[in-house]
Amino acid sequence: MYNFLLMAHSGWRYLALLALAVAVIKYVLGWLGNGGWGKLDRQIGVITTIVVDIQLLLGLILWAIGAGMGLVGANITRTVEHPVWMLIAIVVMHMGWSRTKKAADGAKARTAAITFIATGLLVAVGVARITGMM
Numbered sequence: 001m002y003n004f005l006l007m008a009h010s011g012w013r014y015l016a017l018l019a020l021a022v023a024v025i026k027y028v029l030g031w032l033g034n035g036g037w038g039k040l041d042r043q044i045g046v047i048t049t050i051v052v053d054i055q056l057l058l059g060l061i062l063w064a065i066g067a068g069m070g071l072v073g074a075n076i077t078r079t080v081e082h083p084v085w086m087l088i089a090i091v092v093m094h095m096g097w098s099r100t101k102k103a104a105d106g107a108k109a110r111t112a113a114i115t116f117i118a119t120g121l122l123v124a125v126g127v128a129r130i131t132g133m134m
Contacts, residue, residue, distance in 0.1 A: 002065050009058040013127075016055040019048040020123070023116040030109030037108040045112055049097055052119070056090050059083065085126030093119040 023044050030041065063083055096115025103111045 002062070002069060005058060005062045005065060009055065009062050012051075012055050012058055016052050017123075019051040020116055020120045023048040024113065024120060027109050027113035027116060031113045034106075035109065037105050041108070041112070045097055045100065045116075048116065049093060052090065052093060056086060059086060082126050082130040085122060085129060089119050089122035089126065092122060 026041065026044050029035070030037070060083075063079070066079070093115060096111065096118065100108055100111040100115060
């Protein structure tokens with residue numbers, strides 16, 4: 001079970017990164033182009049949030065099963081730092097998406113762009129810490 005979840009979490013990350021990249025590109029283009037806010041913009045934000053939330057859920061289940069197997073604590077970066085960075089990224093994403101939905105039409109793309117850029121940067125730091133790049 002643990003190996004299956006590890007593979008699922010490792011594989012789903014590509015969907016999460018792809019969704020974040022699409023969201024950032026779409027919202028930055030909308031922000032710079034002063035484009036309107038349409039149904040597609042809302043759908044991209046919702047889908048990105050769902051995909052990243054699934055990644056978090058897989059990670060938390062993996063962490064809980066690893067704790068039951070005595071694996072948590074073996075590597076402080078993997079068992080503490082990485083989850084904390086990812087939780088911070090999720091909180092930023094949800095707070096920013098909530099602000100995006102409440103923003104005036106002209107400010108939605110800017111708010112969404114900043115939200116998903118910040119989320120992507122936080123995810124990058126969390127991944128860099130776990131891979132030893134930082």
